[in-house]
Amino acid sequence: MKIYNYSDTGISIYTHVTSSEFVNLPTDIAYNVITHNGNTFIPNSTPRNCEVHIMQNGSDYVYKVIDYGLPNIFTSLSVLILVMGFTFFIKLIQKLKQT
DSSP states (O other): OEEEEESSSOEEETTEEEOOSEEEOOTTSOGGGEEETTEEOSOTTSOSSEEEEEEEETTEEEEEEEEOOOOOOHHHHHHHHHHHHHHHHHHHHHHHHHO
C-alpha cells in the first residue's frame, strides 16, 4: 500500500510518527495501526494493492483511496476459448468431409 500525505500532519504507524510525503507499506500490515490526526482513516475492507491520498482542505482532511484491483479477464478468456473451439470444430468437419 502506498500513502501520499499532502497535509501538515504526520502519519502514525505503530505509534511512530512520520512526516514523509510518501510512505510505502508492506501488504501484511494491519490497517488499525495506521492513524492520521488521531483517526484510523483506512477501512478494513480496503484492498491491499491501493493508494491512499491525504489532502488538507482548510481545517478538514480528505482521504481518497484508489484501488488498483485485478482486471476482469474472464470474459476475454471465454471469448478466446470459444473462438479457438469453433475454429477447431470447423477444421474437424472439413477433414471429415475430405475422407
